Amino acid sequence: MKKNDYIIVAILVGLMFVWMKFFPILEQKYFPRPEQPASPVATTNTDAPADAPSNVSPATLVETVP
Structure with a gap:
């Protein structure tokens, strides 16, 4: 390679x-992105009891009273 090639590569x-x-x-200045809504840190199911297994849906944990 010639010296000119190294100059071109450096530029x-x-x-x-x-x-x-x-x-x-x-x-960011000329094409600002819209603000993203803040996502919750932990997405926990508040309907399920604390001791419920994670693989059972909350609908099956509801007690049916005759």
Whole structure:
């Protein structure tokens, strides 16, 4: 490879780093993403008793009174 080839590769690598640094900033400025609703940290089923096995649905745990 000639010296000019190394210069071209160095310029391309530098442009790649500049693109990776500034593109997310420009994207956030000119194309803002809509706010995502905050997801709950733990999705627990509050209808099921605490001692219920996890593989049984809450509908089968309801006591039927005659």
